[in-house]
Amino acid sequence: MTLTDHSQLYRPAWPPTTPEIEAELMGLLRDQTWGLYEGSCAERLRENLREQFKHDHVYPCSSGTLSVELALRGMGIGPGDEVVLAGYDFPGNFRAIEAVGATPVLIDVEQKGWALDAERLEDAFSDITRAVIASHLHGSLADMDLVVEMTHRHGGLVLEDACQVPGAVIQGRPAGAWGDVSVLSFGGSKLLSAGRGGAVMTSNPEILQRLKVYGERGNLAFPLSELQAAVLIPQFTMLARRHEVRRNRVQQLVQELQDLERYAEMMIPREQDSPAYYKWGLCLKDATRREPLVQHCQRMDVPLDTGFRGFMKRSSRRCRKVGDLTHATKRAAGTVLLHHPVLLQDAKVISKLAEELRVIFKRVFEA
Template identity: 35%
Template sequence: MSFPKFAVPTWPPQWTEIFDATDRCLKSGRWGQYRSETQARLTSRLAKLVDVSSDHLRLCCSGTAAIECSLRAAGVGPGDEVVVAAFDYPGNVRCIEMVGAKPVLVDVNPDDPCMNIDSVAAAAGDRVKAVIASHLFGHAFDVSRIGKLCRERNWVLIEDACQVKGMKIAGARAGSFGDFATFSFGGSKVITAGAGGAIVARSARHAAKLASILDRPSETFPMSPLQCAVIEPQLDRLQEMHAIRNDCASYLVSELRDRTPSWQWLPSPLGADSAYYKLAVLAASAQQRARIVTLADQHGFLLGAGFRSLHRASERRCRKPVELKFSAMLGDRLFLIDQRLLLCEPEVRSQYVDVLMHIYHECMES
């Protein structure tokens, strides 16, 4: 059986606006400065997006650095514990360990990849100081209930919004719900500068603590003026790009869900308000997932495995107060369709359906 032909959108975006913004930054001579108008303008725009003043949002070198700096600004250190999902970006657990704290692993929901509220409640302990909760693959964690629980327990909530810039949850943008929130502009994120991040501190006290970590006296983990120049034109078109991705994700799910019964599609319930960094699909088994990823890789289709679950981590490394069966399931079986494919033109989408049906039949026959 021949593999269907398909077109992949160019990434990173090759927009005239990006080239013009970079050119202006270079010609201004300010690209070699520690601080520039470009950085200040991007800071102001991102702060407005999440309804804080500019001095409550700081640019930094990566989303991972943003998580670590948030933990430090929250006062997390040796002897403390931080609640995090066993199925999450592995760098979040490493950040907890980097500040000397111990991860407390909790499970995700049975029908989406986000942290489960009952699992979080069961993780309570005298040493818990913070919770890192991630919005993943177009899904939002339960901001209302997890936020309420953190306030009741006096836990600091660090909202990982690295994947979902611009996503709306209950009328507010992702990044508006935590004591701290983090964004990433790395790699294939929905806005990219190759690397980069941002940290939101909701309170004046946390903003001041964050400044004491980042300013020594120049910025410790900076993002350059050229990176900021590249980001701004993408921010201008963020909602337009979200609409394209959301529409493509809806199309793929509607066309393929009934035709691929051994796969479980996990589209976001947020619909038009969502932000897809990846579209998540659950394979029937770990073996089938491996075959799917191999076939996609052989033919250049941007699809890959999800995060590795940490449910097998040792008790010495992590406290595990609850069963982690859904995290284990996602770690073994989840695969992800990349947001770059979701940016395709409408007339190309049927090609993707053909490709995915080809992969599905190959898996079922092998």
Template identity: 40%
Template sequence: MPITIPPWPRQTPEIARAVTDCIESADWGRYESETKNALIVAIQSFFEATYVRLCCSGTAAIEISLRAAGVTNGDEVIVSAFDYPGNFRCIELLGAKPVLVDVSSENFGPDIDSVAAAASGRVRAVIASHLYGHACDIASLRDLCDENGWVLIEDACQAPGMRVNEKPAGSFGHLATLSFGGSKPLSSGNGGAILTSDDRIAARIAGMLDRPSDAFPLSALQASVLAPQLSELRKQNEQRNRIARQIHQQLNQMDSPLVCLAETRDGIEPAYYKLALRADSQAIRNQVVATAAEHHLPIGHGFRSMARSSERRCRKPVPLDRAEALANQICVLDHRALLIDESDVFELCQILGTP
């Protein structure tokens, strides 16, 4: 019997009811939407943010955050060489220069020593992403940014619901971003949000987006489907975390060329959009992906490294060896596969572990 991978996005009675209520109340056609306001309040509470601004995508949230941080032509922004490529492009879009740093050996975020070594008088901001269920060293990065007068943009687009020492991911940066893209654990097809608890930054965002109508809006219908998902997020994340731990344990017991890189550190409650698996070589990684595809498992390559980007496009003040290695060895299992029945975990690991 094939492994049953739950469809995504989920369709539940609660989501259907929320959409129906939005339509029947005509809230879907209003500028001032009660549905959107209710979602904002829910996000403020869940992520412990004073201000929440909904927008059209996670990438737009990064761009708006960079602008709110004061990034402009000639500035520099520090970012990991192993990160979502859209972050690199947003920096370039503003006429600023990405400064590439290496990946931490403890997680998939920027290495704190590399960030410190990348300091210059032109650095304005740092983007730090929580990737593959792992929390980056966000508290230390915040301290370093405060010491240098930099703005920390915490990219939580792939980690909604993660908690770090009992605080939600998205509550550490001067700014934080969320994504509600079609494949995300919180999905409205498209959409995003910017979070901050800084009054001045919030005022800058309002000044940029209110013209006077919202320049990068999320619709009321999109907001309506997010609220029910947010209320179920902790429960869904607990299931994903449980299955990730079982995959980690099962692959460890097998003579497998794959290592499951589940988040296991104390004080971290993971939130998986993708679960990372590391192969011994690029060839094995590619074979694992091909074999998994034959079994209709949602798996693909991880991010490519930006380390080979031209020196004209970016500054590279430190070696980027870990970023290069990860780009060649990592494959990632979609969060849908972490919602399978526990009885299917062994078979899934047999497929992954014997390419």
């Protein structure tokens, strides 16, 4: 591969097939246990997840999207209840709240970042607000200490969406270990990937019991297979090293792209946190340049795309909005995201990418 072959350089295959993954799969094929509904890989996966994310119970399932809904059902959320989430979040989280019959309550995101602004929780709770969804997005981590403290003070439960950030650490504790319930995705593009899949994790036996009642119908209704569990197991030992490399590469990009700060905000993580990068997010100061920028990047095989659309424009019949959602609105209009596989490339590739980005930004913003 040469430094001019962008499609492989900036978009390396993900998830990579490693000898460890091959060995796990071959083991299953050889001993003919790959068809088991509940085999040893499922148990080893649960063990790994319990250990990594510090919950007593793990419920693997078919996707991150569904794991959010199962978590809400486990919390006993239903019609007549409200659930708080950020005005800018993964779209499925809004839909999951609606799917259980509850009403979403929108609060703003932090001034610097994409996670909900925990300070706004004070004004968000009403008599029927039962839970808060805190998602860690695009390299920013929610202030979980404050989210948990405020939510519990108001008698609510915290659903921590760690789908984008396995490996991240918040104030010395793993992201995904903070929620009354925390969820993961093992989707094809995710940092821990089985092509598809997800998990709900909790240490609260009542939550586990309720979601089991929903998810088990004589058989598992939303299962994760033994084959999926097998490919995930070796990835836990790779997670910490890959996490470190991705973090270093983002630091390099931030340093080498300092002069782009007049066009885009780059979010600097809190000192006590170690973010994970499923996507590295930037927020453009002039959102009208986003479309041409993304189109230009895609022509050059630079994996930069737009962020989520946010929920600010959703009708007030569907949700309650708290305050003006100023920062969520800015993020919805201006977010661009660099997809993670390139962040495992070596420092030379990252320098080339930075140079390429600098040229594209200048061309688009100074046109």
